[in-house]
Amino acid sequence: MSEPRLKNLNLYLQRLGFSAPPAPTLETLQQLQLRHTGAFAFENLTTLSGEPVLIDLASVEHKVLHQGRGGYCYELNNLFLALLQDLGFVARGISGRVVMGQPEGAWTARTHRLSLVMLDGVRYITDVGFGGMVPTAPLLLDTSDEQSTPHEPYRIEHHADGYTLRAKVGDEWRAMYIFDLQRQEDIDFTLGNWYVSTHPESSFVKQLMVARTGQGWRRTLNNGSFAIHRIGEESERRQVTDVHELIGLLESEFDIRVPAHEGLTHTLQRLIVVA
Structure with missing residues (x-):
C-alpha cells in the first residue's frame, strides 16, 4: 500500500465507527458509504458566507474532521476517495451533470463529482455528496437492473453519452445525474467547483441546502423548509423562520458546527423569511 494521503486516517475511521483500517472489500465499501452519509452532512454554508470553497484535500480534511462541518460533492467525494485509496481500493474521481428536477432529456453543466471503484474486476460507482438523494450504497455500473x-x-x-443514474421515488424512476468515465484532473474539479x-x-449561492441520512430516514433542509423522510411513511415537514432556531437545527439534526460569521447569519435569516 502506498503512503497515506490523509493526515488523520485513524480519526476519520473512528468517526465512521472503525477501530482499525478495514480490508478493501465490497462489504467495507458498503459500510463506509452508508456510515459516511450519516456522519458527515451535505451542506453549503461556505458558499452562503461568501468565502471561497477550498477543495484541496488538506483543507477539506481540516474542515470536515476538525471544524465539525460537512460539505458538498467536491469536498466530500474528494475526502472519501482519499480514504478509499488509503485503504487500498482501486478508485478514481469522475464527474457528471445533475439533472434532478430538470425536464427529461436535459443536458446540464458538468458540476458533480463522484468516484469509480474497481473490485475484483467489477466496476462500481460510489457517491457520498449528492444531497437529499445521495445513494447510501455503492452501485454496480455494468447492469441496468x-x-x-x-x-x-x-x-x-x-x-451513447455515458450513464444516467435514476432513483425510484414513489412509483417513478427519476433521473438524478448523467455521468461518464472520462479521465478527470484536479483542474476539472476546480473549474466545476468555481462555477458551483x-x-x-x-x-448553491442562492439557497441553503443540507442533508443527512440515518437508519430508515433522510433529513433535508432547504432554506427554512425542514423535512424528515422515513421509508414507507409520509414525510414530516415544518417551516423555520427564526435564524437562531435554524442554527440550532443545523447543530442538533445535522451535527454541523455552524461557524460564527455575521454575514452568514444575515444571509440565513434572509433565506428563511417566508414570502
Whole structure:
C-alpha cells in the first residue's frame, strides 16, 4: 500500500465507527458509504458566507474532521476517495451533470463529482455528496437492473453519452445525474467547483441546502423548509423562520458546527423569511 494521503486516517475511521483500517472489500465499501452519509452532512454554508470553497484535500480534511462541518460533492467525494485509496481500493474521481428536477432529456453543466471503484474486476460507482438523494450504497455500473440500498432503489442506464443514474421515488424512476468515465484532473474539479460556488445562477449561492441520512430516514433542509423522510411513511415537514432556531437545527439534526460569521447569519435569516 502506498503512503497515506490523509493526515488523520485513524480519526476519520473512528468517526465512521472503525477501530482499525478495514480490508478493501465490497462489504467495507458498503459500510463506509452508508456510515459516511450519516456522519458527515451535505451542506453549503461556505458558499452562503461568501468565502471561497477550498477543495484541496488538506483543507477539506481540516474542515470536515476538525471544524465539525460537512460539505458538498467536491469536498466530500474528494475526502472519501482519499480514504478509499488509503485503504487500498482501486478508485478514481469522475464527474457528471445533475439533472434532478430538470425536464427529461436535459443536458446540464458538468458540476458533480463522484468516484469509480474497481473490485475484483467489477466496476462500481460510489457517491457520498449528492444531497437529499445521495445513494447510501455503492452501485454496480455494468447492469441496468434495479439495485436496492438501505434507502431508495436505484438503477443505472447505459446510453451513447455515458450513464444516467435514476432513483425510484414513489412509483417513478427519476433521473438524478448523467455521468461518464472520462479521465478527470484536479483542474476539472476546480473549474466545476468555481462555477458551483460563485456563479450567480448556481443554486448553491442562492439557497441553503443540507442533508443527512440515518437508519430508515433522510433529513433535508432547504432554506427554512425542514423535512424528515422515513421509508414507507409520509414525510414530516415544518417551516423555520427564526435564524437562531435554524442554527440550532443545523447543530442538533445535522451535527454541523455552524461557524460564527455575521454575514452568514444575515444571509440565513434572509433565506428563511417566508414570502
